[in-house]
Amino acid sequence: MGNPYDPYGQQPGYGQQQPGYGQQQPGYGQPPAQPGYGQPPAQPGYGQPPAQPGYGQPPAQPGYGQPAAQPGYGQPPAAPPAYGAQPAPAPAQPAYQEVHHHHYGSTGQLAQWGSRAGSFIIDYLIAIVPFFVLWLLGNLLASAGSGAAVLGALFMIIGIAIWIGVFLWICYQEGTTGQSIGKRQMGTRLIGAQTGQPIGFGMAVARKLAHILDGAVCYLGYLWPLWDERRQTFADKICNTLVVRS
Template identity: 45%
Template sequence: MSFGDPNNPYGSPQGGQQQPGYPQQGGQQPGYPQQGGQPGYGYPQQGVPQQQGYPGYPQGGQQPYDAYQQQQAAYGGGYGYGAAPELAHWGLRLGGTIIDGLIFAVPYIVIIVGQGKAVFAIIGFVALIALAIWQLIQEGRTGQTVGKKAVGIRLVRESDGQPVGVGMAFVRRIAHFLDSIACYLGWLWPLWDEKKQTFADKVCSTLVIRSQ
């Protein structure tokens, strides 16, 4: 028996073939990138730039409103679309406030009509509280009360154009006393303010924008 004998279990394979389980000479081991070729799975490509996002979308998060002051455009769901939202003018804000006021007048009417009757007073008071809470939740989560939705405006954070949240919506309601304390000047401030903000908006860093 010689080492060249094909029946010799210790001999080398005929024709210089590699034993199973070993890579071919001059080839590449599985899982490793080929020299001068494309890398295998699990290895980053060399010289190929990583995707940086779609054009028109700021990188690294949303940008504040100030970065877009010169680019007025319709609000499209956030400032990531490359253009500033269109601020709601004072007339729209007033219209939304009037509509909300008329809605809140209904429970008051129930209380007045049922004056002297406890059942009407209780119904009107409960309806008033429930309506106030519901309006606050809607404004915090969607940026719109019934009145704001009717006139097509929305309350958002100045930093990223997103809804302010129920907590901040409540704080903003309280901050409206600043608009009234100086002879109601704060309510008129959006008429000439660059960002059309009331004093409460400035304190809470909020904007009222058009949603259509």
């Protein structure tokens, strides 16, 4: 039987008791004993940092049944994509668009001065021709004698009534649809500069009355759209309206 104190002798055989606490550790070159089944691995001493994984080795994964590391405070967990779902595309960058401070209708093109003048002439003739004819007949009858003077006055009253009725009808058409007969024939439309919609009957009447300022100084207001950036007359500027192509 060998000497049990000989360090170069035989090691304890199978089934023999391993050295206990405080006994001699395994010799040089021999791996340390692994912990048994169900025993936790040895923890590092107080003040000693835990062993870091070696170079090129992945960090330790959580054990079976242990939850994975949660995201930081205030960060919501990333939702996994549904099965078969495509990843959400990146939000499209808004294309550069020119900013308009005013609505210019569906086409965005202001009416030319010639189209505006043409529609004004058509509407003016519709209103003034019946009035002028009846007024002229009334004057002729009034100068014929006392008996025809009553009939002449009646003709003039009818002419004035027709003129007022046509005037209000044109205002109604422009206020509700944006187009009178003249504007419809010339392909133009009256709209509000801020809304891009018809301005209503009351505002259309106010705009017609504001045309008095257009003709006050040598009809300068009617010519103002020739060089104005928004092609507005004085009445358009007062009522904040635009005439656009329909």
